[in-house]
Amino acid sequence: MSRRPAQKPPEVGTTGHQWDGIEELNNPLPRWWLWTFYACIAFALVYSVLYPAWPMISRATPGLLGYSTRGAVAAEIQAFADANAPIRAQLVAADLSEIADKPKLNEYATNVGASVFRTWCAQCHGSGAAGVQAAGYPNLLDDDWLWGGDIASIHTTITNGIRNTTGSDARYSEMPKFGEILTGDEIAQLVQYVRSISGQSNDAVLAASGAALFADNCVACHGEAGLGNRDLGAPNLTDAIWLYGGDVTALTHTITYARFGVMPNWSPRLSEADIRSVAVYVHGLGGGE
Amino acid sequence: MSSPDTHPPSLYAAREPIFPRRVKGWFRTLKWWIMGLTLGIYYITPWLRWDRGPNLPDQAVLIDLGGRRFFFFMIEIWPHEFYFVAGLLIMAGLGLFLFTSALGRVWCGYACPQTVWTDLFILVERWVEGDRNARLRLHRQSWNWAKARKRALKWTAWLLIAVATGGAWVFYVADAPGLLRDLVTLQAHPAAWLTIAGLTATTFVFGGFMREQICIYACPWPRIQAAMMDEDTITVAYREWRGEPRGNASVTDSGDCIDCMACVNVCPTGIDIRDGQQLACITCALCIDACDDTMAKIGKPRGLIDYLALTDEVLERSGSPQRAIWKHILRPRTILYTALWSAVGVGLVLALFLQSDIGLHVTPLRNPILVTLSDGSIRNTYDLRLLNKHGEPRTFRISLTSDQPLELSLEGHVSQTVTVPGNATTTQRVYVVAPSGSEAAGKDRTDLRLWVEDLGNNDRIHADTIFNGKGD
Ligand code: SF4
Ligand code: SF4
Numbered sequence: 001m002s003r004r005p006a007q008k009p010p011e012v013g014t015t016g017h018q019w020d021g022i023e024e025l026n027n028p029l030p031r032w033w034l035w036t037f038y039a040c041i042a043f044a045l046v047y048s049v050l051y052p053a054w055p056m057i058s059r060a061t062p063g064l065l066g067y068s069t070r071g072a073v074a075a076e077i078q079a080f081a082d083a084n085a086p087i088r089a090q091l092v093a094a095d096l097s098e099i100a101d102k103p104k105l106n107e108y109a110t111n112v113g114a115s116v117f118r119t120w121c122a123q124c125h126g127s128g129a130a131g132v133q134a135a136g137y138p139n140l141l142d143d144d145w146l147w148g149g150d151i152a153s154i155h156t157t158i159t160n161g162i163r164n165t166t167g168s169d170a171r172y173s174e175m176p177k178f179g180e181i182l183t184g185d186e187i188a189q190l191v192q193y194v195r196s197i198s199g200q201s202n203d204a205v206l207a208a209s210g211a212a213l214f215a216d217n218c219v220a221c222h223g224e225a226g227l228g229n230r231d232l233g234a235p236n237l238t239d240a241i242w243l244y245g246g247d248v249t250a251l252t253h254t255i256t257y258a259r260f261g262v263m264p265n266w267s268p269r270l271s272e273a274d275i276r277s278v279a280v281y282v283h284g285l286g287g288g289e
Numbered sequence: 290m291s292s293p294d295t296h297p298p299s300l301y302a303a304r305e306p307i308f309p310r311r312v313k314g315w316f317r318t319l320k321w322w323i324m325g326l327t328l329g330i331y332y333i334t335p336w337l338r339w340d341r342g343p344n345l346p347d348q349a350v351l352i353d354l355g356g357r358r359f360f361f362f363m364i365e366i367w368p369h370e371f372y373f374v375a376g377l378l379i380m381a382g383l384g385l386f387l388f389t390s391a392l393g394r395v396w397c398g399y400a401c402p403q404t405v406w407t408d409l410f411i412l413v414e415r416w417v418e419g420d421r422n423a424r425l426r427l428h429r430q431s432w433n434w435a436k437a438r439k440r441a442l443k444w445t446a447w448l449l450i451a452v453a454t455g456g457a458w459v460f461y462v463a464d465a466p467g468l469l470r471d472l473v474t475l476q477a478h479p480a481a482w483l484t485i486a487g488l489t490a491t492t493f494v495f496g497g498f499m500r501e502q503i504c505i506y507a508c509p510w511p512r513i514q515a516a517m518m519d520e521d522t523i524t525v526a527y528r529e530w531r532g533e534p535r536g537n538a539s540v541t542d543s544g545d546c547i548d549c550m551a552c553v554n555v556c557p558t559g560i561d562i563r564d565g566q567q568l569a570c571i572t573c574a575l576c577i578d579a580c581d582d583t584m585a586k587i588g589k590p591r592g593l594i595d596y597l598a599l600t601d602e603v604l605e606r607s608g609s610p611q612r613a614i615w616k617h618i619l620r621p622r623t624i625l626y627t628a629l630w631s632a633v634g635v636g637l638v639l640a641l642f643l644q645s646d647i648g649l650h651v652t653p654l655r656n657p658i659l660v661t662l663s664d665g666s667i668r669n670t671y672d673l674r675l676l677n678k679h680g681e682p683r684t685f686r687i688s689l690t691s692d693q694p695l696e697l698s699l700e701g702h703v704s705q706t707v708t709v710p711g712n713a714t715t716t717q718r719v720y721v722v723a724p725s726g727s728e729a730a731g732k733d734r735t736d737l738r739l740w741v742e743d744l745g746n747n748d749r750i751h752a753d754t755i756f757n758g759k760g761d
Binding site: 106240241284 | 298299300301302303499502506654656657660661662663664665668670700701718720
């Protein structure tokens with residue numbers, strides 16, 4: 001942007017480069033710049049002695065200060081664990097039903113529970129806890145519970161699991177394979193009856209004969225009105241929610257072959273604080289009782 | 290072009306010390322006023338108080354790093370409103386473009402902290418050691434008691450200014466009176482001490498010793514500015530066609546320049562503006578004042594060195610007068626910059642007016658989209674983030690409006706009210722249920738509006754969202 005060539009030729013001379021009549025002056029660098037450069041080199045040398053720096057065959061030189069990013073992360077994790085220790089102790093000591101009334105504790109448990117859920121539970125119940133429809137992985141968001149939806153029941157289910165062989169206190173029940181007990185016609189009548197008590201379209205004649213079959217074979221677990229029994233994990237057959245589907249094919253299959261799921265007991269794998277956190281989280285998903 | 294050198298030139302050069310002479314004049318006076326104003330704003334602002342009611346800080350300008358809030362008089366900005374800061378930065382950028390394309394390096398010459406503090410340091414230097422000639426003599430003379438005393442006095446004064454500068458900075462990020470008490474009683478946070486120490490060091494070194502070196506070698510702005518100037522940009526220039534050949538006023542055929550060197554002696558970057566426009570010139574206009582003074586003494590019109598545009602040179606060489614300043618300034622480029630600048634500004638002001646002291650952000654939960662309940666009704670779930678910008682806790686009632694019979698309930702609450710603590714946010718999960726067999730339960734999408742109402746003063750805001758039914 002020079003307005004006109006300098007009045008006197010610059011003492012510094014030029015580099016000899018020229019573009020469109022613009023010459024490049026050969027100005028010297030300021031000396032302080034040189035000293036700054038040397039200072040940076042000195043800093044780098046000191047740094048490489050104090051901190052991990054020079055690559056060796058198996059690892060870098062550790063540095064005199066013993067700093068490592070792994071160590072820093074470990075210390076940070078430990079700091080969080082220490083900071084959370086009191087509230088985790090409080091969580092384990094609290095009465096399960098009272099956690100919801102303690103906002104701080106409830107918030108902590110819900111957040112921890114969400115992350116534990118995503119790690120351990122999402123494989124079957126889905127990351128959104130909606131289960132897998134028609135495949136027998138229960139939806140945890142709705143208001144229908146096989147083994148009870150209050151916080152204590154949920155806690156028991158998570159702790160001991162269902163129908164597993166690893167825990168001694170696992171919840172247990174098994175539906176018989178009615179295909180070995182009843183004829184195909186009888187099962188068809190039973191299917192129509194179950195559809196009738198759940199308010200779905202059905203063949204009234206078949207359903208009427210199914211009623212007697214139901215009374216003889218099913219009421220022990222599902223109850224006279226078909227409302228289920230949570231002590232036995234027997235589903236309510238009158239509502240809109242079906243673990244394996246409520247259409248004729250699915251019901252026929254379920255009654256003929258019997259279907260049930262298995263859940264691990266989490267007590268040996270998760271700490272009590274984590275189990276309680278998941279219980280609080282699941283209870284707060286919208287269906288908790 | 291390179292001349293065959295007999296001895297290679299040194300690659301490095303020591304800084305040439307510069308001893309700017311005192312100057313009086315219109316631009317110097319303007320610069321004193323700007324210095325007083327900018328330094329005054331900088332040092333005083335953290336001490337201004339502003340009442341925001343209970344539980345909120347009463348500091349007018351406060352960057353609350355811990356609480357992640359920015360307070361500016363009646364304005365309070367939360368982290369999610371960072372677009373205000375981004376907008377201000379954009380305005381600052383556009384403003385600089387505007388001023389540079391219109392008036393060259395006017396920022397450098399008048400308002401840049403490097404210039405303002407260097408000016409202040411030179412002022413102190415002049416008080417202690419005298420004007421240019423006295424300082425030159427002191428510089429050349431060998432060390433003795435008088436020199437040591439003057440240097441010590443000057444450096445002490447600089448250091449005090451530097452400490453005050455670094456000290457003022459930290460008051461912007463903490464309650465100023467409280468922090469001052471902590472500093473005096475030596476109980477302040479180490480970060481405060483480190484910040485003060487760092488800024489004291491940079492102020493002392495940059496203002497006292499580096500000065501023009503920062504402008505010439507360290508600052509990126511001069512490089513950027515060169516690209517923003519054009520032939521209509523008004524900048525400080527020497528009327529060579531009037532001044533040359535320079536020499537003696539008594540010689541009749543010489544120009545107006547008497548080679549008194551006043552312009553060079555007052556220049557804070559130590560250059561000769563008569564060599565033409567150059568990188569080191571920060572357009573501080575002090576050489577204009579100096580030359581005007583000389584012209585007055587020899588009875589010639591002022592303005593041998595003056596604010597000029599490149600196009601003026603062509604005009605004046607052909608004998609026509611300089612173009613009017615406003616004609617240089619008003620051109621498509623500056624008008625565009627002004628328009629953009631104002632558009633961002635108007636947008637920010639509008640956003641400020643629309644800012645509410647309740648905040649509502651609705652996140653519909655989409656995993657899963659809907660849940661079928663045991664009675665066949667359909668439920669959707671939403672996470673509501675509620676902001677309470679008041680200092681005291683507020684109770685909000687959450688409700689919905691829709692042309693469908695949708696029902697709303699809150700997770701963990703029997704009632705439809707939720708209390709948000711003062712100056713905080715709360716996330717509340719909300720369920721909306723469409724009865725079994727209803728239109729909304731079957732339809733794909735139903736519009737709904739969620740309302741949040743402050744039960745105390747009936748302020749309310751809303752957000753629109755969608756209810757998803759089974760869609761069959
Ligand atoms: S040449 Fe003039 S305007 Fe430029 S820096 Fe020097 S005194 Fe200031
Ligand atoms: S102050 Fe004016 S007259 Fe004196 S040397 Fe500079 S340009 Fe020439």
